[in-house]
Amino acid sequence: MAPISIPRKPLKLIDRVSAINWNKLEDDKDLEVWDRLTGNFWLPEKVPVSNDIPSWQAMSEEEHTLTMRVFTGLTLLDTIQGTVGAVSLIPDALTPHEEAVYTNIAFMESVHAKSYSSIFSTLCSSEQIDAAFAWSEENEYLQKKAQIVLDYYEGDSPLKRKVASTLLESFLFYSGFYLPMYFSSHAKLTNTADVIRLIIRDEAVHGYYIGYKYQKGLELVGGEKREELREYTYDLLNELYDNEVEYTESLYDGVGLTEDVEKFLRYNGNKALMNLGYPALFPAEICDVNPAIIASLSPNADENHDFFSGSGSSYVMGKAEETDDEDWDF
Amino acid sequence: MSDPTIQSGTSTILAEREQSPAVPATSPAVVTVGHAATATATAERHAGAIVYFSSASENTARFVANCRLDELGIASYRIPLRPGDEPLAVREPYVLIVPTYGGGVVSKAVPPQVKRFLNDPDNRAWIRGVIASGNTNFGEAYAAAGRIVSAKCKVPLLFTFELMGTPGDVRKTRDGLARFFADNRQADDR
Numbered sequence: 001m002a003p004i005s006i007p008r009k010p011l012k013l014i015d016r017v018s019a020i021n022w023n024k025l026e027d028d029k030d031l032e033v034w035d036r037l038t039g040n041f042w043l044p045e046k047v048p049v050s051n052d053i054p055s056w057q058a059m060s061e062e063e064h065t066l067t068m069r070v071f072t073g074l075t076l077l078d079t080i081q082g083t084v085g086a087v088s089l090i091p092d093a094l095t096p097h098e099e100a101v102y103t104n105i106a107f108m109e110s111v112h113a114k115s116y117s118s119i120f121s122t123l124c125s126s127e128q129i130d131a132a133f134a135w136s137e138e139n140e141y142l143q144k145k146a147q148i149v150l151d152y153y154e155g156d157s158p159l160k161r162k163v164a165s166t167l168l169e170s171f172l173f174y175s176g177f178y179l180p181m182y183f184s185s186h187a188k189l190t191n192t193a194d195v196i197r198l199i200i201r202d203e204a205v206h207g208y209y210i211g212y213k214y215q216k217g218l219e220l221v222g223g224e225k226r227e228e229l230r231e232y233t234y235d236l237l238n239e240l241y242d243n244e245v246e247y248t249e250s251l252y253d254g255v256g257l258t259e260d261v262e263k264f265l266r267y268n269g270n271k272a273l274m275n276l277g278y279p280a281l282f283p284a285e286i287c288d289v290n291p292a293i294i295a296s297l298s299p300n301a302d303e304n305h306d307f308f309s310g311s312g313s314s315y316v317m318g319k320a321e322e323t324d325d326e327d328w329d330f
Numbered sequence: 331m332s333d334p335t336i337q338s339g340t341s342t343i344l345a346e347r348e349q350s351p352a353v354p355a356t357s358p359a360v361v362t363v364g365h366a367a368t369a370t371a372t373a374e375r376h377a378g379a380i381v382y383f384s385s386a387s388e389n390t391a392r393f394v395a396n397c398r399l400d401e402l403g404i405a406s407y408r409i410p411l412r413p414g415d416e417p418l419a420v421r422e423p424y425v426l427i428v429p430t431y432g433g434g435v436v437s438k439a440v441p442p443q444v445k446r447f448l449n450d451p452d453n454r455a456w457i458r459g460v461i462a463s464g465n466t467n468f469g470e471a472y473a474a475a476g477r478i479v480s481a482k483c484k485v486p487l488l489f490t491f492e493l494m495g496t497p498g499d500v501r502k503t504r505d506g507l508a509r510f511f512a513d514n515r516q517a518d519d520r
């Protein structure tokens with residue numbers, strides 16, 4: 001099978017370029033998100049992944065294979081998003097600053113893709129690496145998700161492109177992100193998990209921003225078109241979800257984690273919809289993500305902050321946090 | 331009872347509140363003369379109030395709309411987005427609903443507009459609790475705005491939710507706020 005990570009049709013470029021003036025903003029979100037993204041900039045070399053070598057060596061061969069397949073799958077998605085996805089959004093941008101933000105997103109996706117190679121070169125043999133990349137070319141579910149998304153990137157609907165892009169950023173990565181969070185909760189590959197957490201943080205800003213721009217675009221179309229796009233979004237999520245379930249089974253059945261991963265998929269599917277401004281689809285009862293995974297993702301997302309459910313019998317007082325604005329010291 | 335215009339935050343007040351979580355430190359009945367008429371009148375008119383901030387993404391605004399708080403007699407006030415807008419003044423007990431900013435940077439978590447609102451001591455005197463949104467993707471910074479406001483204003487962090495909230499989050503907040511304000515009123519009446 002031919003590698004899919006090459007666009008089959010040339011992408012169009014923007015028709016007209018004017019010098020970008022950051023002192024004249026049309027949408028404040030552009031600068032806000034640019035600042036967030038540049039403020040969050042990182043490189044994988046800053047994380048001491050080599051400290052995970054003893055942990056890696058203590059893991060089973062099955063765990064090694066699973067890890068490498070998961071990371072190769074993530075590499076493919078990051079490659080698509082870096083070289084096709086984010087770039088394909090540029091000609092649709094409503095402001096020049098939006099174009100600039102997409103170039104940042106595209107670059108960071110390439111950093112993400114490279115960070116998996118950096119993890120591989122630290123932990124694995126070249127035979128293992130080659131085998132994992134060969135697997136990624138042959139896994140039909142991974143290929144299918146790449147196909148579905150690429151089709152929209154090459155299509156002629158700017159808004160559908162943003163939906164596909166947001167679903168990639170906020171949903172399609174999570175069958176893969178689950179594994180390092182799971183390992184980290186079992187004190188395995190904790191430095192590798194730190195790299196993945198940096199990626200997860202970036203994807204949140206990307207999904208938020210592209211989803212926001214989608215909603216701005218929706219404001220410009222009529223009610224009928226809006227309804228069509230709403231239906232399209234839920235249909236595409238369902239199509240991708242069904243494929244993700246198969247993909248998840250192909251990866252995680254062997255280690256018995258499929259059910260746990262699927263909860264995480266649905267939880268993130270809901271968040272992807274919210275980034276697009278739509279209500280959650282999957283009911284809470286089937287999105288009850290393993291608390292160890294949530295804690296691995298965010299140590300503060302615990303039940304202590306649910307005063308309403310009565311789980312806390314007294315006030316939960318916040319710890320003093322650092323703030324930087326002088327006017328904030330009352 | 332302490333003066334409502336001063337949230338002293340001493341350990342004594344903290345200890346009292348920890349023992350009886352539903353009792354606010356200040357009650358509308360003891361406001362200074364100048365404010366008494368308005369504050370008492372609004373307190374009677376509303377079962378409670380929330381104050382929220384929502385950026386152009388409208389996530390928090392959608393969450394608040396989905397809670398349908400007007401049906402419960404709970405008033406909603408929105409903190410203005412632009413620096414040039416007329417500042418919001420609230421003179422009745424309220425719960426603040428605040429999104430977390432900063433993309434993972436804790437020091438930037440509270441939106442500047444919310445800081446500005448809370449920097450008015452008269453606004454700050456009436457805060458009774460805080461609800462914060464965020465995204466667990468931001469790790470330790472998840473819903474950090476709620477923890478910061480809770481610590482600074484010495485009020486409980488009542489609930490956290492992600493983005494625009496799920497139907498479950500909306501249900502919990504709606505029911506929770508109704509109970510919270512009912513308990514507060516009972517405490518005020520005593």
